[in-house]
Amino acid sequence: MKVLVDNKEIRIDGELAEEIRKRSGENVYLCYQCRKCASGCPNRQFMESTPTELMRYIQLGMTEEAMKKDTVWYCLSCQTCTARCPQGIDIAHVVDMIRIIVQEKGIKADTKNERLFNWLWMTILHFTGRMYEVALTGALNTFTGKPFKDLKLGMKMISRG
Numbered sequence: 004m005k006v007l008v009d010n011k012e013i014r015i016d017g018e019l020a021e022e023i024r025k026r027s028g029e030n031v032y033l034c035y036q037c038r039k040c041a042s043g044c045p046n047r048q049f050m051e052s053t054p055t056e057l058m059r060y061i062q063l064g065m066t067e068e069a070m071k072k073d074t075v076w077y078c079l080s081c082q083t084c085t086a087r088c089p090q091g092i093d094i095a096h097v098v099d100m101i102r103i104i105v106q107e108k109g110i111k112a113d114t115k116n117e118r119l120f121n122w123l124w125m126t127i128l129h130f131t132g133r134m135y136e137v138a139l140t141g142a143l144n145t146f147t148g149k150p151f152k153d154l155k156l157g158m159k160m161i162s163r164g
Contacts, residue, residue, distance in 0.1 A: 016064030040084035
């Protein structure tokens with residue numbers, strides 16, 4: 004299907020949306036852009052685009068934007084977006100599917116340390132069953148070669164309780 008956007012004809016490719024539907028059972032076309040997912044997202048401030056925009060990218064077949072933005076790597080998988088969705092779309096599961104597809108296809112995302120952050124987050128959760136922010140921050144700083152980056156701030160926080 005082709006649509007006119009800013010006087011340019013754009014082809015809408017539903018291949019990614021269909022792959023997500025087959026693998027997860029989630030129909031991204033049910034999203035009507037109410038923005039409840041974005042307004043509840045606790046990590047939204049760090050993302051290039053909101054969960055709402057991610058859903059629109061998938062709907063419009065903008066595969067590259069959906070897969071290369073850092074949104075999928077900054078998602079905490081906290082299920083807030085899923086709980087807030089009036090259409091019952093499991094948005095966190097859609098994000099998980101995109102992560103899997105990106106890794107299967109070997110696509111290099113336009114990210115800095117988001118993949119590392121996500122891997123550390125999931126590893127800590129896997130082994131401890133909960134999130135320890137100090138361990139996450141320490142591990143992230145160590146793996147990025149800046150082990151003392153947040154030391155001053157950390158000491159200030161500890162001193163204030």
